[in-house]
Amino acid sequence: MKFCTLLSTFFTVALTFGVTTAKSHDDDDEFLPDVRRVPMKTFTLQAPFLHDSLHSRWYDFGGDTLVRTDKYVRLTSDRPGQIGFLSSRLPLTAVNFEIIFEFKISGKGNLYGDGMAVWLTKDRSASGPVFGGPDNFEGLGIFIDTYKNNRPGVTFPYIMLMHGDGHTSYSKSDDGKSNEIAGCSARGLHNANQDTRMRITYVKGDFLRVDLQYKEPEKWTQCFRISNPPDLPQTAYLSFSAETGELSENHDINEVEVNMLVATNAELHGQPLTKLTSPPSVVQKKKSGSWFWFFVKLGLLGTAAYFGYKKYLQYQKEKKYSRDAMF
Ligand SMILES: [Ca+2]
Structure with a gap:
């Protein structure tokens, strides 16, 4: 049960990240982003x-x-x-x-x-x-x-x-x-x-x-x-x-x-502002950012799944022992 809750929490976090990324991406169309x-x-x-x-x-x-x-x-x-x-x-x-x-x-x-x-x-x-x-x-x-x-x-x-x-x-x-x-x-x-x-x-x-x-x-x-x-x-x-x-x-x-x-973009600090007005470079930058967060999320999700599953096996094992002990 706990394992399911943990997984559900991470899926929620992942979905939230997805929405945020999509919103930022739409912002590229706004006049003078960053x-x-x-x-x-x-x-x-x-x-x-x-x-x-x-x-x-x-x-x-x-x-x-x-x-x-x-x-x-x-x-x-x-x-x-x-x-x-x-x-x-x-x-x-x-x-x-x-x-x-x-x-x-x-x-x-x-x-x-x-x-x-x-x-x-x-x-x-x-x-x-x-x-x-x-x-x-x-x-x-x-x-x-x-x-x-x-x-x-x-x-x-x-x-x-x-x-x-x-x-x-x-x-x-x-x-x-x-x-x-x-x-x-x-x-x-x-x-x-x-x-x-x-x-x-x-x-x-x-x-x-x-x-x-x-x-x-x-x-x-x-x-x-x-x-x-x-x-x-x-x-x-x-x-x-x-x-x-x-x-x-x-x-x-x-x-x-x-x-x-x-x-405002740290990478562009000190660079000509012209770079900010070139939509392709901004879009490209955000895309690579999205991939980075995707792998971070995937890593977290994998780790959570591993520990959750380990805990689940331990729980099943303890349950079995206590059942054996009872009989
Ligand atoms: Ca006139």
Whole structure:
């Protein structure tokens, strides 16, 4: 009886291991497995936004930017001819990182513009002609363009990535078509019915990916993903800017969060994070791990069976002796 219980316990343990392994295997499909996110507090922006005497500890504001301490930083109001920006005081030093920010583009008019931008640039943002930020910039610019100037066949709002070399101008006349590295349409982003968020994931030398949340709550939709993204300037400041022209809309930033991405896998410690994003190697590694645990379990099971059986024989023997003694 005891032997059966022992066997049943080991079978239960083995089955539990099986389920756990299967679950881990499914996790391979998740975005960026084996990565720990370390919050970078010097880039956090959240209500009430201002720390002392109308200043933020980590960001500078400029242009027509307004701060409503319980709700948002409003880069431009729904009025024509506005420009506003928000720029980190410290450069982003992390090699691999993600930037998640909640924003809202809204307004009363049926026609609206012009849009906003996120910058990772060598210089801190100053007001300029490209969605409220500087032209001829050095670094990366992600533009959320809400007004179609001239780009037939493309649905707006349109989001695109540009790599600035410090000399090339943004081509406003064709909505940046000639500067574009990657992009996507986001119909419904203006006056969206829910909170809207953007997530920028940058893994040096591997990929840059932009995801959006604006259709369904808590559901990310990939906008684009590029391999071998341009390197960032050695010092890259994080900025946001927005602009209105003849047409207008509100551009609000509700919250900013930046996380450094760190490998959690001991074998990959100190290795480039790129290895983490290669599904075959991760799957292979987990498979060999599964085999290891399979043999460990098999060994334990065999040992348990051996000792259990030995005990069972001894029990039968003692039973026989006591029966013989009785007669
Ligand atoms: Ca435009």
